Amino acid sequence: xxxxxxxxxDFVSPNAYxxxxxxKALAQRTGADIKVTPAYLGGIMEMTGNxxxxxxxxxxxGKNDYTILEIRRxxxxxxxxxxxxNPHFPFRSLTLQRYLLAADEEASRxxxxxxxxxxxxxxxxxxxxxxxxxAALTAAGFEMxxxxxxxxxxxxxxxxxxxxxxxxxxxxxxxPTFFIGDEMFFGKERLGQIEEMLTGA
Numbered sequence: 001x002x003x004x005x006x007x008x009x010d011f012v013s014p015n016a017y018x019x020x021x022x023x024k025a026l027a028q029r030t031g032a033d034i035k036v037t038p039a040y041l042g043g044i045m046e047m048t049g050n051x052x053x054x055x056x057x058x059x060x061x062g063k064n065d066y067t068i069l070e071i072r073r074x075x076x077x078x079x080x081x082x083x084x085x086n087p088h089f090p091f092r093s094l095t096l097q098r099y100l101l102a103a104d105e106e107a108s109r110x111x112x113x114x115x116x117x118x119x120x121x122x123x124x125x126x127x128x129x130x131x132x133x134x135a136a137l138t139a140a141g142f143e144m145x146x147x148x149x150x151x152x153x154x155x156x157x158x159x160x161x162x163x164x165x166x167x168x169x170x171x172x173x174x175x176p177t178f179f180i181g182d183e184m185f186f187g188k189e190r191l192g193q194i195e196e197m198l199t200g201a
Contacts (some may be wrong), residue, residue, distance in 0.1 A: 003032045003198055008115070008167050009178040010041035010101070012093040014085060016176045017121035018071070019188040022078045023178075026190040026191055036109050038100045041093070043164040048173040053112045054091060064097060074188060077095075082122040091127045098151040101160055103142070115140045 009016050027034050045051065057063040075083050096116065102107045115136055118127040125132060134144050150156060167177065171184050178185040178194060184185060185194055 003180060003196065004035050005032050006035045006037055006179040008037050008039045009173055010039060010093055010175045011096045011116060011120060012041050012091055014121060015188050017117045018074060018080060018083065019176050021116060022191055026195055032198055035106060036124040037070060038097045038121055038160060039167045040097055040160055040164045044168055044172060044174065047168045048057055050173050084122060084124055085123050086120055088126050093127065096127060097160055098156050099147060101156050102147050102151040111140065
């Protein structure tokens with residue numbers, strides 16, 4: 001049976017963008033499958049009392065500069081040369097997260113991420129530009145009328161709330177968070193630990 005790496009994901013997280021393609025490469029190397037669980041980062045932050053690192057660490061001399069250095073190193077290591085901070089960050093991601101949850105097949109969910117992540121974190125798209133987003137998803141094969149109708153239902157809204165609350169209950173305090181069974185890993189820097197666990201190294 002193939003191991004499963006569960007990824008708690010929100011489009012608003014730059015680190016979720018940064019980790020996505022390296023995670024897919026890791027899964028391919030180790031024979032694992034990825035399961036994406038959409039959760040709302042804003043809700044996770046509120047429920048845990050967490051803050052975005054750049055805000056939380058702003059008063060610590062040198063820490064944010066080092067964070068930027070580590071991001072540059074990670075990008076260089078994984079060939080993520082197109083990464084740019086979205087000028088609208090931190091943006092409200094509820095609509096995109098509901099779209100993702102409404103794409104209830106795993107392959108469709110991951111394909112949506114492949115389409116939208118570069119737009120947000122390479123092309124610096126304004127997430128409020130729903131016309132451009134909808135056009136891109138339509139071109140990628142999504143039926144937007146049905147997707148938007150489903151994303152707007154009470155069931156999807158409640159499911160996103162439930163995913164978010166469950167994430168916190170399981171110990172998550174930010175994104176990206178990964179689970180292999182009950183074992184939790186937080187942050188893009190934990191890919192090596194995940195691979196070690198999967199390979200028994």
